[in-house]
Amino acid sequence: MDPPKKICIVGSGNWGSAIAKIIGVNAAVNPKFNTTVNMWVFEEMVNGRKLSDIINTHHENVKYLPGCKLPANVLAVPDLLEAASDSDVLVFVVPHQFIIKVCDTIKGKVKKEALGVSLIKGVDTSTDGLKLISGIIREKLGIAVAVLMGANIANEVAEENFCETTIGCRNQEHGALLKELMQNQNFRITVVSECDVVEICGALKNVVAVGAGFSDGLGFGDNTKAAVIRLGLMEMIAFARIFCTAGPVSPATFLESCGVADLITTCYGGRNHRVAKAFVTAGKSIEELEKEMLNGQKLQGPVTAAEIHHILQHKNLLDKFPLFTAVYRICYQGQSIKHFISCLQNHPEHM
């Protein structure tokens, strides 16, 4: 039998800590995996103590997942290189704006045959064109990378409420191993091969959620929100058809947890929806609200809207994506929230 695989969770925010709970429990009982699971913690002081010390003493991430006990075999490691360098499976779960720095830190220092899986929702446009986060990791580290995306609000997963998720992975063996590492009775995984589509769904749904928050903030009811969700889904599919050129883009993938289910949960319960709703009702900027409402957690929707906007503008495609465009303009260009519904009324879907 192969030696047990060492796991490193690269990130320890809200979702990073919730998935650490599942992985820790599974690794403790499955001989395929090393019992100790490293979790890289971006060190910070919480009430005068190092967060990594608090986690290793009390087995709780008191800042990002308070009230949830982590298994004792999850070891918080503040040094990224030390946490990741001899790992066989690297689970990437940092907010997407930090992934380049993370990869640069461990570049050339992780095992060549290591397998990566990205739980990160977002895209990168800092270089030429659009890059998927999995693509950045693959390119920088030279390792195989799959993705896991789904209707998975971290606090609910941590509470062990039943939910589903999707792994996107071209290599069946890798897909099966990752499923074994992360599935349990209440976290059910389907593996599909269209990994780029799975990942693009995870990024774009946060933009739609901002639109859903606007709709709720404006006081419209469930019909309007359903329309925002549907039109948002149509834009997600159109976007995937233009940008996921490496393989097929099947309607079936959008029916997995990573597609329509994640869209629904994010438009009802996620932080992007919550902050966008407050943006309309409180009249403060997105940045102010992120600081006030999220206690260090990061908002992904507006940043992703800006990245998508940059790419669509460059390709002269803004008029085909009125919802994505309106979210960007309202968040960053001072466009009045009143214009949000008119962008839907004049959507190309209705012309």
Ligand SMILES: NC(=O)c1ccc[n+]([C@@H]2O[C@H](COP(=O)([O-])OP(=O)(O)OC[C@H]3O[C@@H](n4cnc5c(N)ncnc54)[C@H](O)[C@@H]3O)[C@@H](O)[C@H]2O)c1
């Ligand atoms: N929270 C959820 O419900 C959820 C669910 C599914 C997917 N995701 C995705 O998971 C990813 C991670 O989100 P999260 O919710 O775990 O994080 P989070 O927003 O809760 O926490 C922010 C994290 O960023 C870290 N951080 C701050 N500054 C940093 C820096 N300079 N470099 C590196 N790290 C830094 C903090 O230590 C903290 O761990 C995101 O892409 C998110 O979209 C989140």
